[in-house]
Amino acid sequence: MAKKAKKAPNKKTAATPSERRLEQRRGDDRRRESSFFPEERRSGRERRRNERRQAGSFLSDVSELRRRARMHIDQGAVTSGYKADREKVIAVLNQALATEIVCVLRYKRHYFMATGIHANAVAQEFLEHANDEQGHADQIAERITQIDGEPDFNPVGLATRSHSEYQEGGSLVEMIREDLVAERIAIESYAEIVRFLGDRDIVSRRMMEGILAVEEEHANDLKDLLATLDPTKPA
Numbered sequence: 678m679a680k681k682a683k684k685a686p687n688k689k690t691a692a693t694p695s696e697r698r699l700e701q702r703r704g705d706d707r708r709r710e711s712s713f714f715p716e717e718r719r720s721g722r723e724r725r726r727n728e729r730r731q732a733g734s735f736l737s738d739v740s741e742l743r744r745r746a747r748m749h750i751d752q753g754a755v756t757s758g759y760k761a762d763r764e765k766v767i768a769v770l771n772q773a774l775a776t777e778i779v780c781v782l783r784y785k786r787h788y789f790m791a792t793g794i795h796a797n798a799v800a801q802e803f804l805e806h807a808n809d810e811q812g813h814a815d816q817i818a819e820r821i822t823q824i825d826g827e828p829d830f831n832p833v834g835l836a837t838r839s840h841s842e843y844q845e846g847g848s849l850v851e852m853i854r855e856d857l858v859a860e861r862i863a864i865e866s867y868a869e870i871v872r873f874l875g876d877r878d879i880v881s882r883r884m885m886e887g888i889l890a891v892e893e894e895h896a897n898d899l900k901d902l903l904a905t906l907d908p909t910k911p912a
């Protein structure tokens with residue numbers, strides 16, 4: 678039987694950049710294999726073995742991911758990789774939504790009721806916070822729909838679902854104090870929600886982490902305002 682002619686390096690097969698890179702790597706491998714140094718020969722073989730192993734496990738994961746993504750496509754963003762208790766996450770996010778709505782209402786009340794010599798600057802701070810809380814409420818409601826839930830905007834029971842309270846406060850200082858208390862409650866409960874979500878619902882967790890960071894800023898702003906306005910504040 679005639680010996681099969683050895684395939685000559687074909688310019689056509691090395692026409693694209695990726696093919697040229699492949700050619701280059703084959704050349705490197707041949708050079709390593711014929712190397713005088715055994716370490717270099719070994720490193721080439723190990724690299725190829727690792728590449729094969731990584732490619733094999735990754736490819737099987739990709740096909741599994743694709744198969745799972747096609748199942749229950751009506752569930753939108755909720756895939757079988759969603760590890761959290763969805764009903765519980767929706768309930769917890771609805772509590773956070775109620776907390777944000779109550780915060781909007783309280784800050785709005787304080788914005789319109791702020792009086793006194795410092796009223797203007799403080800009212801602007803209240804308004805800014807009210808707008809931030811409204812943004813948080815929208816983010817949370819949006820996320821609830823992404824995981825196939827329904828955001829609860831029912832005014833009945835809103836104050837009960839909310840973690841923080843609706844306290845009107847009389848003077849400007851009282852208002853700031855009440856807002857600071859509410860922010861501190863939100864900080865504690867959101868931190869707990871973040872820990873609860875863990876890596877089971879990463880998107881919800883990251884959203885709550887972002888909101889938590891803003892609530893901490895709010896608390897800091899209020900603490901500074903209180904320090905300026907309240908001479909009876911504890912040191």
Ligand SMILES: [Fe+2]
Pocket residue numbers: 777780809810813888892
């Ligand atoms: Fe908020």
Ligand SMILES: [Fe+2]
Pocket residue numbers: 780806810860863891892895
């Ligand atoms: Fe806040």
